[in-house]
Amino acid sequence: MTFYSKLPHIGTTIFTIMSQLASEEGALNLSQGFPGFGADPVLLELVGKYAREGYNQYAPMSGIPELRQALAEKTRLTQGYLPDLADEVTIVSGATEAIFSAVSAVVRQGDEVIVLEPAYDSYEPAITLNGGVPIYLPLNSIDFSVDWERVQAAITSKTRAIMVNSPHNPSGFVWKESDLEALANLIRDREIYVISDEVYEHITFDGEKHFSLGAHLELRAKTFVCGSFGKTFHVTGWKIGYCIAPKNLTDEFRKIHQYVTFSTVTPIQFALADYLQVPDRYLSISAFYQRKRDLFARGLAETGLNIIPSQGSFFQMASYSHLSQISDQELAKEMTKKLKVACIPISVFYSDKKDDKIIRFCFAKEDQVLLEALERLKNLSLVL
Structure with missing residues (x-):
């Protein structure tokens, strides 16, 4: 054989x-990229509490309602919009799974997906395994910002999605509001979706603000926002993340997610739901x-x-x-x-x-x- x-x-x-x-x-x-220090003892105690109290069986496929509600409230506080916890928020086993499931939901055989380089190494395999064709475009070499004219020139009738990442790994560049407007202008009349890797959403410097694509009304309708509790709370080994997307995209996303991991570790979900009640813990x-x-x-x-x-x-x-x-x-x-x-x-x-x-x-x-x-x-x- x-x-x-x-x-x-x-x-x-x-x-x-x-x-x-x-x-x-x-x-x-x-x-x-993993923290060399431990998590807040309060969070660790909460995990132990829920594990001891017996919250150790399968969680709902989309995540426990308490955590989806807490995440929706966090999104409202930091980004100014409130996603629907039932139809737009899904808890997953790490942002890498969120990215894979999002790509799987929209990319079909022969579809082109624009990847801005340098890029995190999980993007291309997700595209390839789903029959897509990655189209690589370099970021500006001086500051690693996006050359939107180059992106526009790369869009064809086969372009199905664009992979974006801000704050950016590895450069640390943070998108500006003008970047969101430029992207919205490019895909306005096209059936092009966006997979937005926002795992470092709470780590910006010198007054820079993270602008989530989900906060842009026009982009929200076409975007999978992929995030990570692990990166934010110094617990990357827990592999717990999320995806926020409009209902039609979430429906397709969940079809994939349920056959990749189905659900995510239960006591940690309950612990995070409690922990998120104090905004300063992420602010x-x-x-x-x-x-x-x-x-x-x-x-x-x-x-x-x-x-x-x-x-x-x-x-x-x-x-x-x-x-x-x-x-x-x-x-x-x-x-x-x-x-x-x-x-x-x-x-x-x-x-x-x-x-x-x-x-x-x-x-x-x-x-x-x-x-x-x-x-x-x-x-x-x-x-x-």
Whole structure:
């Protein structure tokens, strides 16, 4: 028998590779995007409470009503619109599942899906597995904003969807209101849907505001907003996220979701429903991460690297093209081995592995870890 892979071009992700190398080398892991500190003890206690009280069987496929209501209220408070908890809000097992199910709901064989690069690596497999054709467009190289004229030129009669991400991973760019207007103008008279990855919605800096596509009345009708409780509350291992979309899109989304994971861990849903009752628990997240970004960026500037400003997310990119022409993947491995600091090479976020000599660090770590990493990075000349 001959086995044919549906994803023959895909191997182990760079995130797994770098985290494994960091573990083998005893390096500080600033590569994979997960917090290096624990969750609020209040949230952990709530999970234990509901687990002990017996909330351990299947939750409703769409999520428990209490959490969908709390999420709808959070959306009203932060974005100014109130999604219908019954028909527009679905709790899922992580934002990656939300993205996959959203793509599956609208993309058919031969449909084109625009992907703005650099892009998170789960987008393309979701498109390919559903018979779609990814159309890659680069973001502006200076600040990683969207070149809307280029997007317009890429739209054809086969364009079915556009993948968007703000705050952006890996660059940290945050969309402006003008970006939402530009996108709305492009798809106004077309049957084009939007899958919006907004997992870093509560992590923006320097007064930048996150504008959810769901808050734009026109875009809302065509958009799947995919979010993450794990990113917001430092519990990425819980794999719990959500999708907000209009009823007609949610109906199709749930058809897929029910056969992917069906439901999401029950006591955690009840715990989050309680935890969300205090808005400051998510409204304070930006200030918390800005302190870490500022600490890390100040130190990084002393290493000789050129910082690319991060407006959001918990990532900081830096360029080294003025120092060396070593490939970013080779540099990342050498830094892990010799400096004992692991990062991610940005070329892996491009379909053609475009190498602009940029690396990405995750600063969602304890301050002492960041300070130690910065001290080690002062020896950057050893690997350049």
